[in-house]
Amino acid sequence: MDAHLLDELRQIVGPRGLITSHEELHTYDTDALTNIRVLPQAVLLPSSTEQVQAILRLCHRERLPFVARGAGTGLSGGALPVADGIVISLARMNRILEVDLPNARVTVEPGVINLDVTARVAPQDYFYAPDPSSQSICSIGGNVAENSGGAHCLKYGFTTTHVLGLEVVLPDGTLIHLGGKTLDAPGYDLLGVFVGSEGTLGIATKMILRIVKRPECVQTLLAAFPSTNEAGAAVSSMIAAGMLPSAIEMMDRLSIQASEAAVHANYPMCGALLLVELDGPVAEVAALMADVNKICREHAAEEIRLAQSDTERALVWKGRKAAFAAMGRISPNYIVQDGVIPRTALPRVMSEIDQLSQEAGLRVANVFHAGDGNLHPMVLYDQRIPGQEHAAEALSSKILEICIAAGGSITGEHGVGEDKKKMMSKMFAEPDLATMQRVRCAFDPYNLSNPTKVFPTPRLCGEKPGEYKPHPAEISGSADRF
Numbered sequence: 268m269d270a271h272l273l274d275e276l277r278q279i280v281g282p283r284g285l286i287t288s289h290e291e292l293h294t295y296d297t298d299a300l301t302n303i304r305v306l307p308q309a310v311l312l313p314s315s316t317e318q319v320q321a322i323l324r325l326c327h328r329e330r331l332p333f334v335a336r337g338a339g340t341g342l343s344g345g346a347l348p349v350a351d352g353i354v355i356s357l358a359r360m361n362r363i364l365e366v367d368l369p370n371a372r373v374t375v376e377p378g379v380i381n382l383d384v385t386a387r388v389a390p391q392d393y394f395y396a397p398d399p400s401s402q403s404i405c406s407i408g409g410n411v412a413e414n415s416g417g418a419h420c421l422k423y424g425f426t427t428t429h430v431l432g433l434e435v436v437l438p439d440g441t442l443i444h445l446g447g448k449t450l451d452a453p454g455y456d457l458l459g460v461f462v463g464s465e466g467t468l469g470i471a472t473k474m475i476l477r478i479v480k481r482p483e484c485v486q487t488l489l490a491a492f493p494s495t496n497e498a499g500a501a502v503s504s505m506i507a508a509g510m511l512p513s514a515i516e517m518m519d520r521l522s523i524q525a526s527e528a529a530v531h532a533n534y535p536m537c538g539a540l541l542l543v544e545l546d547g548p549v550a551e552v553a554a555l556m557a558d559v560n561k562i563c564r565e566h567a568a569e570e571i572r573l574a575q576s577d578t579e580r581a582l583v584w585k586g587r588k589a590a591f592a593a594m595g596r597i598s599p600n601y602i603v604q605d606g607v608i609p610r611t612a613l614p615r616v617m618s619e620i621d622q623l624s625q626e627a628g629l630r631v632a633n634v635f636h637a638g639d640g641n642l643h644p645m646v647l648y649d650q651r652i653p654g655q656e657h658a659a660e661a662l663s664s665k666i667l668e669i670c671i672a673a674g675g676s677i678t679g680e681h682g683v684g685e686d687k688k689k690m691m692s693k694m695f696a697e698p699d700l701a702t703m704q705r706v707r708c709a710f711d712p713y714n715l716s717n718p719t720k721v722f723p724t725p726r727l728c729g730e731k732p733g734e735y736k737p738h739p740a741e742i743s744g745s746a747d748r749f
């Protein structure tokens with residue numbers, strides 16, 4: 268990178284806020300999708316909104332691409348650097364700026380760790396509801412950019428439900444404010460557009476979050492089933508009965524084995540395990556738990572157990588939240604997928620995944636946010652065996668195609684990023700993608716903010732409607748998903 272430009276960047280963030288050494292840059296060459304790595308030109312660590320603005324003004328002047336980075340736990344390559352650009356890490360902007368309990372609002376900087384928000388308001392019996400399994404390490408900025416979910420989003424809603432306002436630096440350095448402390452701002456819902464935009468529209472430098480009062484009572488039930496078919500049918504029956512548990516999670520046999528090896532949560536060894544959590548007033552939880560019990564028995568549950576203490580409940584969740592990492596116990600390598608299907612399609616989709624797994628000769632472990640129909644198939648492979656990595660990638664793409672064919676989606680919560688942009692044209696028709704691109708161009712006309720991500724082919728801003736010539740692969744997208 269040009270030495271003069273580096274000097275200008277150094278002046279903005281100070282010498283300790285700029286990383287250029289080859290060795291240190293390697294720390295930032297990937298996120299949790301570790302099979303793709305790119306070395307950036309430099310990494311900047313701003314400590315204020317003003318510094319972010321100054322950096323983006325320079326990027327705009329020099330047409331220098333940039334990638335925002337939170338904690339780098341993303342699973343779709345969203346924070347993967349671009350080789351001709353810089354990474355802007357928000358890790359130093361990690362202050363909780365305001366706790367407004369009477370209005371149940373918290374204002375934070377983007378580098379604040381998800382679980383730290385709850386830790387701050389827990390003494391007053393509040394919590395921040397979106398709970399990705401990575402919540403002890405991922406940042407709120409990353410959560411906002413990915414619209415992250417978690418086990419308890421079934422009842423409480425994804426990140427987008429809990430973000431009320433954002434301060435955003437646009438790719439030319441302009442500061443804007445989207446939403447605010449009150450609900451339902453007039454005008455276009457640009458806050459909704461930004462949440463889940465995966466770093467392609469600018470950098471969020473402040474967020475106003477909604478916090479929630481702790482329920483009077485929480486109970487967690489474990490139910491062991493012969494297979495995912497019976498467990499899936501039990502989930503559909505619960506939802507059809509009008510229940511809204513705070514979480515319904517499912518793990519298949521392989522996932523249970525891996526989690527047990529890592530965490531010793533004392534899970535029953537079975538074909539499929541359901542974790543059902545209910546919260547609310549004591550009497551309501553007791554009544555609903557009796558109904559959940561009955562439904563599980565009606566669907567051939569082999570064992571049903573209620574966690575007896577907060578410690579036991581915490582261990583049950585520790586096992587579930589460690590499920591991805593635990594795969595290391597049973598396989599040297601794995602790819603985590605993130606498809607969504609209608610809940611009722613679960614038996615059919617599971618049997619198709621099983622069939623593909625047998626054909627490819629690769630094991631697939633499954634954990635699900637079952638209440639949301641969000642599957643996390645994990646394709647297990649051994650990188651040392653020639654051809655296996657490629658076969659695993661092909662299998663995981665086929666699994667997403669099954670999800671689309673079932674009326675679902677290629678991502679429930681992990682985002683498109685670098686990894687799944689090739690699948691976008693299978694899900695969206697060209698006019699859909701072109702319209703998304705026009706939104707992107709309105710924020711970022713020079714395509715500087717996390718370029719090359721989310722969209723299947725490089726697109727420029729400035730084509731008039733109808734002028735864009737799609738890549739042939741994009742034409743196969745289906746417009747009749749509705």
Ligand SMILES: Cc1cc2nc3c(=O)[nH]c(=O)nc-3n(C[C@H](O)[C@H](O)[C@H](O)COP(=O)(O)OP(=O)(O)OC[C@H]3O[C@@H](n4cnc5c(N)ncnc54)[C@H](O)[C@@H]3O)c2cc1C
Nearest residue numbers: 337338339340341345399400406408409412416466471680
């Ligand atoms: C073990 C494990 C379990 C996981 N479990 C879940 C889960 O249950 N649910 C779930 O949803 N995800 C889960 N994830 C994925 C990941 O943790 C989430 O996507 C998380 O929100 C990423 O946060 P991060 O701070 O690490 O962001 P990063 O990975 O650093 O970045 C993610 C994206 O956000 C953009 N970005 C970051 N900060 C900003 C900002 N301030 N402004 C604009 N764009 C920004 C980046 O450019 C990138 O595109 C899991 C990951 C792991 C490793």
